[in-house]
Amino acid sequence: MKQVSLTVNGEAVTAAVEPRTHLADFLRSDLGLTGTHLGCEQGVCGACTVMIDGKPMRSCITYAVACDGSEVRTIEGFDGDPLMGRLREAFSTHHGLQCGFCTPGMLITSRDIAGRLDGPDEARIRLELSGNLCRCTGYVGIVEAVKSVLAEGRTVPADIAVKPRRAAGPATFERRSDGAPSKPSPAPQQAELATRATDRKNWTVLAESFDVPHSPDDVWALMQDVPDVAGCMPGAEVVEFDGRRLRGRVRVKFGPISAAFEGEGTVDSDAAAKQGTISGEGADRRSNSRAKGLVTYRLVPEQGGRATRVEVQVEFQLTGMLAQFSRSGLVKDFAHRLTADFARNLSLRLSGEGGSALPAGETKEVNAIALIFSVLWRRLKSLLKG
């Protein structure tokens, strides 16, 4: 618990709070100020908007402990405020509310619009209100209410200047060679491994391939050491392996998100065709998330058998807490980077240069990726295992 002292609606408040308690919960539960509403609790819906130090802010993604010394004003603190009084009246007149859940946040945002902007048009009003969601009104009444208050006239601070555009555009010139450092963005190779029709709905499918300067036989032989190959995957570790079944762990770090998946898998390989599959599933106990995956791999001779292309297809599904991270493109990008790290480490290992204690590399953890990796990893291991 941390001690905080702040001002709420003009009154000094001192309290002990848990650092994880956000301001909205503190206002509602500790102070009984239930006019501040909680909708999404992730900063999207705007129902929890309150004034902090004179500016509207989200009280659900602002922690009470961070408000020590701040001045907070909730909807309850606007009783005698003339502008808020006019807005309240206008919301009533123009049917700017039905269930009323969004209304405290709407009013606080509307008051900010009326006080800060100089004669905004309707498009601007709607833009400014876009951070407050209402599921009843269709916004028509709310926008009308704000417009009617603005129409009554009011002095406002200068609006944001819009940059004047030149009609002709800048002159042409020869660019300085250091004007932009060339940063080749390595295009990830698309594996040619045929994507099998899958009955796994809502699974993510990734295909990657990389070349190593060794014959398929050598690569296949080296890949028989499953734990060793697994060690090439940043954050991965095989705990047990009996030749077919394996148990292992994958720790992933994706920016601020980290997870440690523990799981089991099965390696099935076809030494003659130099291909195989690894299937498995694992769980991250901390986040109560689960991952299922299937890795298909194949070694293809290159340069007349002197080199090998390793093709890997990873299919995975993430469920639980981490699956809330819905931006699949970013997860894919992470998986690509992780695979690139793996390929680099594996290539080094195959060249006899890699130690077994590999650093985590540049790739940081991800949730979904963690799963992918655990799967991929196992597959690779199984691959290696043959």
Place this chain on the structure above:
Amino acid sequence: MKPVAFDYERAGNLEEAVALLRRADAGAKLVSGGQSLGPMLNLRLVRPELLIDVRRLQSLRRVEESDDRILFGAALTHAEFEDGEVPDPTGGLMRHVAGGIAYRAVRNRGTIGGSLAHADPAADWLSALTAVDAAVQVRSQAGERVICLSDFVLGAFTTALAEDEMIEAVAVPRLSAASAWGYHKICRKAGEFADAIGAVVVDPERRYCRVVMGAVDGPPVLLEEMAEALAAGGAEAGLAKLDAAVEVALPEAAPAARQLHAVAVRRAIGQVYGR
């Protein structure tokens, strides 16, 4: 949802912040506005042991002007840029970009340094400041260093920052009077994560030209050939290279996504050349 329990320390100064960061190892997260971290905490995607609050450090709120650039403290808020409370070395680009970040209530608390450190590819500052060739000044107990934004982001949410490093300031070069910029963001709803960003800066006096394709899955992409063509031959010459450049940069993207990115860049170029 409520976050998992974490400890919280408000750093009294920069030295204290980096010392806490160092001591806490990987379990600590710096927080300033917390407008990106907060949702991730509430969703329990992020479970730090310690939050180190640097929002009120005066040294992170400084503005230092020199002849060729302005150094902005990392904890300046988006709204402060939007409202013109700090000078703009980019002829209005920064002010324009700041005003389009999320929602006003978020801009009032979220910070420029926090946004860069979070390294969400869809973030506005990342693309816009890469387009002007800004750099971050980074500090740890071991000392300071400067990282160009074009080298700063390694992937989504992944930066060149070491675990014990923090962004102290952002150095933004001054565009010359003859420069022009364009910035176009495509998102499904105002304030949502961007689907595509085009950011273009043309500065004949400094012989500088950069075209950035942002809000891709990884770091912002510099379209170098296009920038060269744009500088040497103007809008038509640059645009002639657009579709091919997008295809090379995003080989795996769906055609619709490629189209979105191309449109964002095209519209940004259109702004530069006044159409």
